[in-house]
Amino acid sequence: xxxxxxxxxxxxxxxxxxxxxxxxxxxxxxxxxxxxxxxxxxxxxxxxxxxxxxxxxxxxxxxxxxxxxxxxxxxxxxxxxxxxxxxxxxxxxxxxxxxxxxxxxxxxxxxxxxxxxxxxxxxxxxxxxxxxxxxxxxxxxxxxxxxxxxxxxxxxxxxxxxxxxxxxxxxxxxxxxxxxxxxxxxxxxxxxxxxxxxxxxxxxxxxxxxxxxxxxxxxxxxxxxxxxxxxxxxxxxxxxxxxxxxxxxxxxxxxxxxxxxxxxxxxxxxxxxxxxxxxxxxxxxxxxxxxxxxxxxxxxxxxxxxxxxxxxxxxxxxxxxxxxxxxxxxxxxxxxxxxxxxxxxxxxxxxxxxxxxxxxxxxxxxxxxxxxxxxxxxxxxxxxxxxxxxxxxxxxxxxxxxxxxxxxxxxxxxxxxxxxxxxxxxxxxxxxxxxxxxxxxxxxxxxxxxxxxxxxxxxxxxxxxxxxxxxxxxxxxxxxxxxxxxxxxxxxxxxxxxxxxxxxxxxxxxxxxxxxxxxxxxxxxxxxxxxxxxxxxxxxxxxxxxx
Amino acid sequence: xxxxxxxxxxxxxxxxxxxxxxxxxxxxxxxxxxxxxxxxxxxxxxxxxxxxxxxxxxxxxxxxxxxxxxxxxxxxxxxxxxxxx
Numbered sequence: 001x002x003x004x005x006x007x008x009x010x011x012x013x014x015x016x017x018x019x020x021x022x023x024x025x026x027x028x029x030x031x032x033x034x035x036x037x038x039x040x041x042x043x044x045x046x047x048x049x050x051x052x053x054x055x056x057x058x059x060x061x062x063x064x065x066x067x068x069x070x071x072x073x074x075x076x077x078x079x080x081x082x083x084x085x086x087x088x089x090x091x092x093x094x095x096x097x098x099x100x101x102x103x104x105x106x107x108x109x110x111x112x113x114x115x116x117x118x119x120x121x122x123x124x125x126x127x128x129x130x131x132x133x134x135x136x137x138x139x140x141x142x143x144x145x146x147x148x149x150x151x152x153x154x155x156x157x158x159x160x161x162x163x164x165x166x167x168x169x170x171x172x173x174x175x176x177x178x179x180x181x182x183x184x185x186x187x188x189x190x191x192x193x194x195x196x197x198x199x200x201x202x203x204x205x206x207x208x209x210x211x212x213x214x215x216x217x218x219x220x221x222x223x224x225x226x227x228x229x230x231x232x233x234x235x236x237x238x239x240x241x242x243x244x245x246x247x248x249x250x251x252x253x254x255x256x257x258x259x260x261x262x263x264x265x266x267x268x269x270x271x272x273x274x275x276x277x278x279x280x281x282x283x284x285x286x287x288x289x290x291x292x293x294x295x296x297x298x299x300x301x302x303x304x305x306x307x308x309x310x311x312x313x314x315x316x317x318x319x320x321x322x323x324x325x326x327x328x329x330x331x332x333x334x335x336x337x338x339x340x341x342x343x344x345x346x347x348x349x350x351x352x353x354x355x356x357x358x359x360x361x362x363x364x365x366x367x368x369x370x371x372x373x374x375x376x377x378x379x380x381x382x383x384x385x386x387x388x389x390x391x392x393x394x395x396x397x398x399x400x401x402x403x404x405x406x407x408x409x410x411x412x413x414x415x416x417x418x419x420x421x422x423x424x425x426x427x428x429x430x431x432x433x434x435x436x437x438x439x440x441x442x443x444x445x446x447x448x449x450x451x452x453x454x455x456x457x458x459x460x461x462x463x464x465x466x467x468x469x470x471x472x473x474x475x476x477x478x479x480x481x482x483x484x485x486x487x488x489x490x491x492x493x494x495x496x497x498x499x500x501x502x503x504x505x506x507x508x509x510x511x512x513x514x515x516x517x518x519x520x521x522x523x524x525x526x527x528x529x530x531x532x533x534x535x536x537x538x539x540x541x542x543x544x545x546x547x
Numbered sequence: 548x549x550x551x552x553x554x555x556x557x558x559x560x561x562x563x564x565x566x567x568x569x570x571x572x573x574x575x576x577x578x579x580x581x582x583x584x585x586x587x588x589x590x591x592x593x594x595x596x597x598x599x600x601x602x603x604x605x606x607x608x609x610x611x612x613x614x615x616x617x618x619x620x621x622x623x624x625x626x627x628x629x630x631x632x
Contacts, residue, residue: 071564078567084595111595118601122562126598129563306605314605319555446615 001237004229006207009181010196011224013244016157016179018218018231020211023163028101028138033426039093043086044099046140047320051080053136057171064175072167072191076133085111085133100141104298108134125187132166153179160222161211166373180222182229220357228385241473254533259290263539265518271539272524274330275532276504280318283325285529290536293330296391296451296504297322300337300376303344309371310346315378321387330387332452332526334431335375337361337393347371356460361394366403383423391452392431396436431504434458438486445497452526453490455505457482476546478507484520486517491521502526514538549612560603565631566594571624577612580585580589580624589594 033039054076061070063238068292079085088107095102097146111125154177162169163184181196186205196203203225214231221230221241230237274295275286285293302310310318323331337360338344352358365372379390392404405428414428415422432438433454441451455478458465462482465475475481487503494501502524507513509531515538517525555561561569565632573580580591584606589596590611602608610628611622 010601073569075563078563078570079594080592082570084590114595118599120601120603124600125603126563308605310553310605313554314556329574523567 001234002209002231004182004204004207004231006182006204006227006229006429007188008202008224008227009186009190009193010201010203012180012202012243013201013213013221013225013248014157014159014179014202015154015219015221015225015241016159017216018156018159018161018212018214018220019216020139021162021165021169022211028105028120029099030102031099031154033099036093036097039100040090042121042141043089043093043103046100046137047080047086047168050133050136052424053140053296054080054133055370056184057168061171066198069195072129073171075130076136076167077399078127079133082108085130085452094196102114102222104134104137104141112173118297121187122189125189126167128164128186132168134370135166135183136168136427145223150271159222161214161284163211165190165515166242168190170195180204180224182213182222184208186357190377216357225541232263235505241411247503251530254537255289258533258540261536261540263292263536265542267543271518271522272330272500272502273536273539274332274502274504274524274526275529277300277529280321282529286326289529289532291529291532293332293387294322294326295332295524297333298330298337299333299335303336303338306344306346308346308373312374312381314379315375316381319382319388320385321339322381326386328387330370332389332429333379334363334391334393335379338364339369356457356466362392362400362404363396366400369407372407377415378421380408380411380415383426384421388423389427389429391431392433393454394433394457395444396434398440398447401430406417407488412527430491431463432501432507435462436488437527440489441490441493442496445493445499448499450499450524451490451494451501451521452524453487453505454502455487455507458486458505459507462486471507478510479513479516484516487517488520488521495521498522509535511535511538515542518542549617550609551621551625552607552609553628553632554607554631555602555604555628560601561597561608562596563598564571565627566597566604568627568628569597569624570594572620572627575619576611576612576614576616576620577618578617578625580613580620581611583609583611590618 054073058070060128061073070398085107088110092103092106099278110128112130115123115127139146146444149177152172154174156177157179157180158177159180160178161182164186165183178201180201181192181203183205185191193203202222204222204227205228217234221233221237263271265271272292273294275291276296277286277294278298278302302315319333338347382388395401402508408428412422427449429448429450429452430444431454432441432451437444456467459476459478463475463480467476492503500523503517503522508525509527525535560631567573570592582589582598584602586598589600591597610624
């Protein structure tokens with residue numbers, strides 16, 4: 001068995017037989033030519049033929065696929081009509097008196113270089129489109145034509161292997177026979193990746209050089225999420241696969257049974273069953289899995305990977321989008337918590353010895369009031385578009401809560417003065433994820449509208465155990481009595497003050513812990529979207545607690 | 548000459564489809580249209596030129612329109628940007 005490791009471009013798992021698609025393009029021969037105007041004519045004719053061919057590819061794709069997938073061919077035509085490519089080819093022919101084939105290859109390289117220079121994933125992925133157009137032009141010049149419209153014969157459950165897949169190549173494949181795509185290179189925004197996601201089949205990119213060592217017809221298992229490919233899988237790999245398939249089927253059954261059902265315990269207590277997400281792309285998973293709201297929307301995605309800070313307007317538009325999508329269902333957005341395992345260039349962080357216990361969360365925000373204000377203003381302005389609640393992370397003291405809430409009140413005043421609307425009923429809560437917060441939760445509860453217990457960090461700090469250090473994995477125990485006691489105290493103090501308390505760490509998704517958490521007093525559980533329905537099943541079958 | 552700035556809000560930034568559509572609007576006009584971002588300029592009529600600027604979400608761009616129907620063209624471009632980006 002051989003194992004290849006790449007990056008996930010589309011999730012899911014599949015098993016099938018390998019079919020390698022080889023890159024058949026030959027490098028163009030450079031020839032000197034005498035009759036330059038004739039060569040230019042030849043080029044122009046080839047461009048027209050190619051536009052026609054691509055037009056046909058577009059029509060063909062529309063027949064068997066969506067407008068979105070066919071779109072790429074329209075973009076190819078736009079690129080041809082653009083002039084950049086053809087002008088570049090023409091100047092090369094004029095200047096060097098060379099044949100059109102060579103000029104096309106050179107021009108394609110020049111344009112690709114410019115895109116690669118941007119070092120931007122999406123732009124670099126477009127070099128595949130240039131490659132595709134180049135091959136189509138060369139094909140038209142050679143008079144071969146119509147190669148594009150011939151379909152490749154495929155067996156059922158084929159796993160396609162290629163160096164990279166151009167849109168034209170993928171169009172020639174019978175989608176019904178494909179189980180997965182694996183490419184040596186490629187990007188997440190490549191046509192093949194987008195196609196795979198639409199088809200809901202796994203796609204793995206960046207496995208590196210392997211095509212030369214693979215035999216057509218070999219059995220192979222593709223694990224999209226992990227980015228792993230098992231060629232000629234052994235018994236263990238096969239049984240793992242079967243288990244995963246069984247899990248997926250189980251989940252699908254649960255979906256049918258539990259979607260739309262309220263999360264009410266046997267004792268009649270209604271539990272809020274929400275989802276944790278960290279990006280706008282994940283919004284769909286919230287509704288697909290029938291979550292009743294968002295219990296934790298990590299706002300860091302707006303800051304990570306950016307050179308500059310996201311300004312109020314950018315943030316406002318993002319939050320508005322989220323709230324509009326959720327259509328009035330409670331949406332709890334956690335304010336910026338960068339640090340520990342998440343870093344953002346625009347925040348100019350300095351290296352810390354111990355980022356998990358360092359400059360992050362609310363302490364960082366209160367020390368950077370401008371950044372915090374921008375976020376709070378954006379959130380308040382967006383609040384009129386749905387049911388927004390704001391949550392502050394990493395609380396350790398009453399002062400932090402008081403200061404943060406005062407900032408919110410001041411901002412409300414400013415907005416009111418400027419006649420900018422916000423939700424007067426917006427709820428403010430805090431994360432209880434430090435032992436300190438849990439222990440003084442009786443003093444904190446009167447100040448806020450709700451608690452959300454972040455068990456990941458709470459366990460880490462309580463057991464003095466770094467959750468990213470695998471050497472102490474055996475110490476990290478979510479159901480340690482110390483942790484459960486802190487949860488119990490927090491829930492009790494919350495209820496004494498008449499506020500609700502939820503759990504948003506990994507523990508909430510552990511179906512073995514559901515009954516315990518409900519007994520301790522949790523009113524809300526917020527989990528990764530794919531766990532919503534399994535947890536709902538547990539809630540419905542739990543005794544519950546009226547505490 | 549007409550000039551205006553705009554901040555991109557679309558998550559993917561100016562990708563191939565909008566670049567193509569902007570190029571179309573620019574080509575249909577009788578103007579010279581330049582797009583500037585992060586200190587670099589590009590001809591809005593050329594897709595590749597625009598793509599190599601790699602304009603992302605949050606970036607500010609400046610559009611300069613120069614020609615007979617500059618007011619109309621600037622409006623069309625502004626409309627497209629506000630609606631789609």
